[in-house]
Amino acid sequence: MKKLLFSAAALPNRAIDAAWLLFRLHLGLSIADGAGLPKLTNLAAVASAQVPGPPDWFVQQVAGLGFTFPSPYFWAGAAVWGEFVGGLLIALGLFTRWSALQLAFQFFVVAFLWYEDPSPITGMYFQQLLFWAFVVITAVGPGRYSLDYWLLRRNSTNVQQQPTVVLPKPQVATAALACLLLAATACLAGTVHSDLFIEPSKQFVLGGSQGGSFRVVAYNKGKVSVEVKERPQGGGIFGRATLQPGKRASLQFMAGSAAVLLNSSTNQQANLALTITRGERLSMTSEPVGQLRKVE
Structure with a gap:
């Protein structure tokens, strides 16, 4: 159960782990602050629980996609809190793969089901870029500099013997990560x-x-x-x-x-x-x- 919740492995070297940490921080905080938080600010509370809920315009968009059972408010609220909390967890490296997986699902819906002509390969909607970024984090995990890694190995007597993620070439992986980070920055600000x-x-x-x-x-x-x-x-x-x-x-x-x-x-x-x-x-x-x- 512990390995399932806090799945993490070190990347080939500490430089790549450091770059991966910067990528996680940027992506997670951008989603939490840029996507989740605005939908939770100055909004009416859900009547039954007095918890900040999603705005009406977002609920209507969710309902338009067919997410109506048990209620579009339920799915809209789950999406908003998933963006905010999930982004923070990715930045911290806690429950990283699970957080990235649910965000990948969210952005799959937005990028490939919302638009009438999504252009899956050549379309440069930033939602598509974010979808693939969350897929990569789900596959790779949080890396060495994360709470998942620390929690999984705090009782281990020999951390260095833990397996590492094998990438084809550290230089190629680092360059690809840098390009993805720059592209995400440009799209989120664009x-x-x-x-x-x-x-x-x-x-x-x-x-x-x-x-x-x-x-x-x-x-x-x-x-x-x-x-x-x-x-x-x-x-x-x-x-x-x-x-x-x-x-x-x-x-x-x-x-x-x-x-x-x-x-x-x-x-x-x-x-x-x-x-x-x-x-x-x-x-x-x-x-x-x-x-x-x-x-x-």
Whole structure:
């Protein structure tokens, strides 16, 4: 049981183990802080347990993928906490393979089932890159510099006799790891694709108080028009565009501003395909139509 929970082995040399530690730290903390935490911040608690739950827009996306039994809230909550806790565990190197496995499943769903044309080999959606990164961590394990390795071997009298992971060439493995790390950094700080659903009489707010500007390319896939507005950090709000069904717009938003996507319909859900290019993590939340400022 101990080996099953804390499966870990040293890599061929300590330099590769150190590089692997940096990769784990970057990937795990990026997922926890960039994907999981924003969905757990300033959100209403689940009524029964008073635990921070997923936002409505994320629940709708999960339901749209068919995860409705026993409830889309259950699966959305599991996904959000899986991103946050799983990312932290990967960074710490604790239950690493199990954490990476569940995240690999999550990003498999996003990368290959969510998009209508996922392009499995040549598609460069960053979700696909993350899927393969978690597959690699599941296969390789946490390495020497991890809590799994320490817990598995703390009672061992001869750690050096433990098996190591055999890689073809340390130089090749290190170079491949460096490329993967750089690619993950570029993608996480670059482009995000999202299939967004906005409930009737709700507005989706992207960003606000961030240090840099960002661009949103929005395509209206739904049957109702969507108003796009900009809410500057200093206050106020002004219109940028109205997206009719089947129309597309590319808009740049200033540093500190929030993009407000408003569904004024009282009985129909809006659906947008978004491509967001930004230099840092953006907050995401849903509000009633007409709210002028984000509630802290």
